Amino acid sequence: MLHIVNKSPYEKNSLTSCLAHAVKGGALLLIEDAVYGATKGNVAEGAIRRALADLPVYALGPDLDARGMQGNVIEGVKVVDFGGFVDLVAEHRTSQSWL
């Protein structure tokens, strides 16, 4: 299962709820305002670091760039481009968007 989150952790509880339902073998992709969650000092930093022990975490590069956050990504989070986004969707049997 590929879990996709697009909301800022300060704006909605989508990431928290997603992480409570993501199991090993899955993956997490942060896009749009959710990429802030992949940055150091964000309220979600601890949750993301804990999640990394169980599942790969990806953040969409163009969304990080647009927000000036490209140099502030938590170690272990992999940055992907739009092609990588498509690959992730193709690699997983199902995708779930946590809006």
Next chain:
Amino acid sequence: MAQVAEALEQEQDAQSVVKKFMFVNRKAPYGTIYALEGLEVVLISAAFDQDVSLAFLDDGVYQLVKGQQTKGLEVKNFSPTYRALEGYDVEKLYVERESLEARGLREDQLLVPVQVVSAQEMAQLMEQQDVIIGF
């Protein structure tokens, strides 16, 4: 936006007094249209010679982060506009310290000179306004 312009015009015609307008920015850029629309309204209001100030709190502080590059998203990078506000006599930019700290941000990561204030000071500034418009 037209409504705001109209309200501003009516205020000016009716009393010819300068009112204190504060635009409160609480949304991150790009994820929603609020930040860009708010900026447009600020630029319009600047044309009416009012006492305009901008407040940035909560995710709104992300609007001012340096190094925004939107080429990959193919959307307009409107962050340079914040630096142009000075030219429109919009010089009062207040950023809430608590919001910066909660996001691991420092003042030197912002793209324009601002006054960093506490939530308590921000509350006082809000109390001093005649009109507050939130985005």
